Structures are given as structure tokens and as C-alpha cells.
Amino acid sequence: MTVEEFKLPDVGEGVAEGELVSWLVAPGDRVEEDQPVAEVETDKALVEVPSSYDGVVEKLFAEEGEMVPVGDVIISFRVDEEGDAEAAAADDAGTETAPEPDSADESAAEPVAEEADAEAADAEPDTPSGRTFAPPSARRLARELGVDVAAVDGSGPGGRVSESDVRAHAEGGAGSADASGDDDAPEPRPAPTPTDAGSGDRKVAVSKRNGDGATASAGSAAGGDTTLATPATRKAARERGVDVDDVPTDETRDGEAFVTAEAVDAYADALESAAEPTPDPEPVDVGAGTEPAVSDAADGSTAAGTTADASETEAPADGDETVPYRGVRRTIGKQMERSKYTAPHVTHHDTAEVDALVEAREELKPTAEARDVKLTYMPFVMKAIVAGLKEYPYLNSELREEDEEIVLKGEYNLGIAVATDAGLMVPVVENVDEKGLFELADEVNDLAARARERKLKPAEMKGGTFSITNFGAIGGEYATPIINYPETAILGLGAIEERPVVRERDGASEVVPAPTLPLSLSIDHRVVDGAVAARFANTVMEHLENPLLLLNQ
Known part of the structure; x- marks a missing residue:
């Protein structure tokens, strides 16, 4: 048995760290390869982290709620080495290979390990310890790449072979061994040793x-x-x-x-x-009574005490509560900032009179319920939007500034903003033009439910060409939605309620109550003109006010 450390993998494109939300295992639990061991929240989604080993959980290195950088060790496993069985069978005394000692038993365990290593030497080429140490995943990769794992120079503890070592060997490299051939040679470090820094006997x-x-x-x-x-x-x-x-x-x-x-x-x-003083290339004159400027440099050049001073200045007042700005909330903030300060927003407001839409939904609800589908107004709106996008394709586009071109998208993938406890998520319904009302209703309900449970996959929130936000479900009429950049437009829906409208009856105008749907359309004014936005909104309203037109979408 050996102890293998498992590092937090890259759980999403461009993700550098994640919050360890919950452990799904505990020390002593036996796990299999690919079994989820933890839930990690990144700035994109909540994901399950699978194990890379078959073995028993040895230790958990992070606590729930901690932010863990990608590449940090989060858990260790006691893993059965494939070579252990061979070594034990070759051992005439029947002595099992002992696990790596921790402290006082170290000297007693060394003869056992040396004896087992000597008898296993005939089966595998020499390594620093006489055996080849590699986890099952590395051995499997070696078999797939046609690599003799015994010939790979391991970079791990005791010469243990990792998957990266196998890949490096397969590509013609020499693993991670030092060019001098001395595997035990330490890497030079630019920083002084602890003794130089006055560490004493620590x-x-x-x-x-x-x-x-x-x-x-x-x-x-x-x-x-x-x-x-x-x-x-x-x-x-x-x-x-x-x-x-x-x-x-x-x-x-x-x-x-x-x-x-x-x-x-x-x-x-x-x-x-301890460092010798060196002149600052750009000295800063700090006057009396003035706090020193805080440097953003990562080289430690900020004067001692600055960090403490800054923390005291930024400490919250009594009664204030601080909430971590990370995960989905931070992603929303960065995305909204990028969109607002990149695309010049213009918002067009209008109102659709949806008497016929309300009636059509009521007529279709029994059929939907018979199919175990909850029919909302969203599928009707999605179909009306597709009708408008087909007629005005610049609202279904993306501006690529570096290439100086506007890409008119050929697919109609609509993102549906969903409010969750962690913030706003936008799952994408693909190919809306190819799906019927009931199919759309079922898919929207499923995506929304899984978004609230934080079970969406990152891929299910990508590829949108136009977005919808339904703030009317909470209350309200009009808003100024921020575009889900790099898309070109987003449509906000108010609440469908009875409001006063002017109707012609018997040659006279009268004010009557009627169900209406307020619309708020935000556009990227670099790509879409206001007149085009108005015409698009008119097309959407026409289809909402005459639901039979949706049958062609």
C-alpha cells in the first residue's frame, strides 16, 4: 500500500481556484476511480470532483468553505500498487511490503522494504528504490501509449511515476529527471534558506x-x-x-x-x-502623517506593516457583515462589468396586449398536464423571439472587434436567466427553432430546476446567441437588462397583468382592462440600430398577440 495525494484538478475552462463546498467522503472510506469525492464551486458552476484512484481515504487537506487553488492537494488515498502483489508473492517469508513509515518505526521498516525491493528487482528495472511506483491511472495511460512504465523516470516521491511523466516519456523526453542524471539533486532556489532568515531550530x-x-x-x-x-x-x-x-x-x-x-x-x-538595501528605481516620497502607498507587486517589496495598516483601514464597522465576493457572484459581477463597459447599451421598451396568448395557454394546459409538462408563457415567448431573429438576424449576432467582423449566427440558442441562491445563472436551450412548445417547456423547466440545485454542467451555459430574463416572475414591469456579452441583445419580460388599454369599439375609443406583457429590449448599439430594435420588438409582439403565427416557428 502507498499513500497517493490527489490535487484539485482543472474543473473548468479558465478556472484557477474553487470553493470546497462539501466532502462526499470521509477518512477510512473506500473509493473507486471516478467516484465523486467532493463538491467544488467555481466561478462558473458547482461541480463534483472525481477520484483518480482506487483506494481508501487517508486524509482530507481542506475544510468545507475553503478556497482551494487548482493544483493544491485536497485529499490523500491509501492505494494498492500493482507491483505489491508480485513483490509479496516473491517474498519467501511472506512479508508484505510495509507502507511508508511515519516516525519511530522508520528504522525497523527499512530492512523489510529493502528485502522486498531486492526480490522485486528481477521483475522490473532498477529505480532509486529498486521498484517502479505508479498509480493505476499512470499504468493505464502507459499501456494506452505503448510505454514501458518501468522505463519512465518518475518525478514523485521515491521516484513515483505520474501521468505527466508517462506523457513526457512517450513524447521522447526523459521524464522529469535532471539533465545531470542525478535524480536526488535539489532544484536551485532563489530565496534564502530558513537559516538565512533566522529560523533557528524550527x-x-x-x-x-x-x-x-x-x-x-x-x-x-x-x-x-x-x-x-x-x-x-x-x-x-x-x-x-x-x-x-x-x-x-x-x-x-x-x-x-x-x-x-x-x-x-x-x-x-x-x-x-536581511536583504541588502537597494535603491528603488522610482522612490516614493511619503510625507509626514501620510500612509505609505500599497504596492500591487508580488515580489514582497511593500514595506513591512503596510498590509496590517490596510486591513485596519478597511475593517468593517461594528454591526456590518462581510460576505465573500467569489464564485458565481464574482463571475456575474465581472461579466456584467465587461458587458456594460464594452457594449454601448440602448434599451427599447414596449408592451404587448396578450389576451389571445393567455387564452391559448389555458387551452393547451390540460394537454400539457396529460404529458406531465408544466406549460408556462416562456415557450411562447421563445418562439416569438425566433420569429423576430429570423427577420432581423443582427440581433442574433456577435461582434468580433479584433477581426472587424459581425458574425450572424445560424443557430437559435436562447439563454434563460434563472435566479438561484448563489446568483443568476443562464442555461442555454439549443435549437429553439426545431422544437415544439411542449418540448421547450419541459427543457426549460428541467434546466431551471437544475440551475437552482447547482447541478448544471458548464457546457449547458455556453453557446447562447440571445438571452431572456424574466424579472416579471418576481414583480415589476420594465428594466434595463444588461446584455450577456458577447451576445448582441437581451429581452426582459415584465409581469403579465391586467392593465388599462385603449380599444376601439363601435367606432369609439374606450379604456378597458386587458392582460399585457411589458417588454424591455437591450441592444448593443454598435451592431443594432434603434429602428431595427423597434421593428424586432414589433415582430415579437405580433406573434405574441396572435399565437397562431407561432405554429410556423
Whole structure:
């Protein structure tokens, strides 16, 4: 058995970090490869993270609610090595290969490991420990690529072979071995050692295991680091220009050295004090009583104490509540900012008189219920929009500024904004022009339900060509919707209610109550003129006011 660490994978295009919402397993649980082990919320969606190993959960390295950068270790597994069975069968004494020792049993375990390694040497070529260590996923990849896993130089602890090592070998490289051929040669580090920074006898917070199970100091084996630190501490280290592996600490967690944000700050301050003073290329004159400017540089050049001063200045007042600005909420903010400050918005307002639409829906509801479909007004609106987009294709387009061209989309994929507890999500219904009212109703209901449960896949929120937002479901008449950039237009729907309208009757005008639907159409004025927007809205209203026209859509 060996202990394998599992890092948070790239769970979405362009995602750098995620919030670990919940663990689906606990230490001691047996898991299979591809079994979900955690739920992670990214700035795009809530996704399940599958295991890459068959084994038993050894330890969880992140707590629920923590922000974890992609590539950080989140969980470890006790994994059965394929070579263990062969080694045990070859062992005349019947001694099983011992797991890597933790502390006092280290010296007693070494002879057992050496004996097993010697007997397994005939089956596999020599490695630093006499055996080839590779997880099942790496071995499977090696078989797929036609690579002899025993010939791959492993970059992991004790020469363990990873999938990236297999790929590098298959591409003609030499794995991650050093060019000098010395696998144990440490990588040079630009930062001073903990001793240089006045660490005393404290340990660096890096636990590394060599092939013999011994714990090595920082930098002794490239690629074998297990840094015990929270994601927030890692972020603080990056901001101060410090390698978290080098930070000394007196604290421990489960017997291992553990780094805190305070230790990172103290270490960075010590490095700055120990460094020889160098002139600032652009010195800043700070007058008396003036706070020093906060630098955005990641090299730790900000004067000591600045971070503390900034945090004191920005501390919330008594009674205030702070809410993390991340995940879906941060994505919405960035997308809205990009859209508003990129596309010049113009909003066209109008109102459709929908007596006939209300009647048509009432007539179709029993048929829909018989098919177990909840029929709302949304499918009718979607069909009316497709009619307008076919007649005015510039509202179903995308402006590509770099190429200086407008792409008129040939598909009608409508995004439906859904309000959730985490913020607004916009699942996309594809090929609306090819689907009937009941089919659209069923698909919209399914997407909306899964959006509220945070079970949408990232792919289900991509590829939209036009969006709809139904603020009328909550209340309200008109709004100024922000375009779901890089789309060109978005239609906002108010509440269908009885409002006073002017009708001609017997040659005279009279004001009567009638169900009406307020419409708010926002357009990118670089692509769509106001007159075109008005004509598009007229076409949409014409189809809503005469539902029989929707039969042709």
C-alpha cells in the first residue's frame, strides 16, 4: 500500500481556484476511480470532483468553505500498487511490503522494504528504490501509449511515476529527471534558506518522503512536496513573494509541520530585513502623517506593516457583515462589468396586449398536464423571439472587434436567466427553432430546476446567441437588462397583468382592462440600430398577440 495525494484538478475552462463546498467522503472510506469525492464551486458552476484512484481515504487537506487553488492537494488515498502483489508473492517469508513509515518505526521498516525491493528487482528495472511506483491511472495511460512504465523516470516521491511523466516519456523526453542524471539533486532556489532568515531550530513546513520512507528537508527532492498550509496562507505567500516550502514554523498538525499566515509574514519580514538595501528605481516620497502607498507587486517589496495598516483601514464597522465576493457572484459581477463597459447599451421598451396568448395557454394546459409538462408563457415567448431573429438576424449576432467582423449566427440558442441562491445563472436551450412548445417547456423547466440545485454542467451555459430574463416572475414591469456579452441583445419580460388599454369599439375609443406583457429590449448599439430594435420588438409582439403565427416557428 502507498499513500497517493490527489490535487484539485482543472474543473473548468479558465478556472484557477474553487470553493470546497462539501466532502462526499470521509477518512477510512473506500473509493473507486471516478467516484465523486467532493463538491467544488467555481466561478462558473458547482461541480463534483472525481477520484483518480482506487483506494481508501487517508486524509482530507481542506475544510468545507475553503478556497482551494487548482493544483493544491485536497485529499490523500491509501492505494494498492500493482507491483505489491508480485513483490509479496516473491517474498519467501511472506512479508508484505510495509507502507511508508511515519516516525519511530522508520528504522525497523527499512530492512523489510529493502528485502522486498531486492526480490522485486528481477521483475522490473532498477529505480532509486529498486521498484517502479505508479498509480493505476499512470499504468493505464502507459499501456494506452505503448510505454514501458518501468522505463519512465518518475518525478514523485521515491521516484513515483505520474501521468505527466508517462506523457513526457512517450513524447521522447526523459521524464522529469535532471539533465545531470542525478535524480536526488535539489532544484536551485532563489530565496534564502530558513537559516538565512533566522529560523533557528524550527522546521520548514514541508514533509517529503524519499524512497526509504525518510523525511527530507525542503528542496531535497523535486516534485515531492507536501506543504501543510491553507489556501489563504498560500495566497499570502504568493503576495509576499515567498516560497511557502521555505517558511519555518513551530506549529504542527497531525504530527507534521504546519505554516500559518503569520509565519509567512514573519518570514517575509525577516527576508526583507536581511536583504541588502537597494535603491528603488522610482522612490516614493511619503510625507509626514501620510500612509505609505500599497504596492500591487508580488515580489514582497511593500514595506513591512503596510498590509496590517490596510486591513485596519478597511475593517468593517461594528454591526456590518462581510460576505465573500467569489464564485458565481464574482463571475456575474465581472461579466456584467465587461458587458456594460464594452457594449454601448440602448434599451427599447414596449408592451404587448396578450389576451389571445393567455387564452391559448389555458387551452393547451390540460394537454400539457396529460404529458406531465408544466406549460408556462416562456415557450411562447421563445418562439416569438425566433420569429423576430429570423427577420432581423443582427440581433442574433456577435461582434468580433479584433477581426472587424459581425458574425450572424445560424443557430437559435436562447439563454434563460434563472435566479438561484448563489446568483443568476443562464442555461442555454439549443435549437429553439426545431422544437415544439411542449418540448421547450419541459427543457426549460428541467434546466431551471437544475440551475437552482447547482447541478448544471458548464457546457449547458455556453453557446447562447440571445438571452431572456424574466424579472416579471418576481414583480415589476420594465428594466434595463444588461446584455450577456458577447451576445448582441437581451429581452426582459415584465409581469403579465391586467392593465388599462385603449380599444376601439363601435367606432369609439374606450379604456378597458386587458392582460399585457411589458417588454424591455437591450441592444448593443454598435451592431443594432434603434429602428431595427423597434421593428424586432414589433415582430415579437405580433406573434405574441396572435399565437397562431407561432405554429410556423
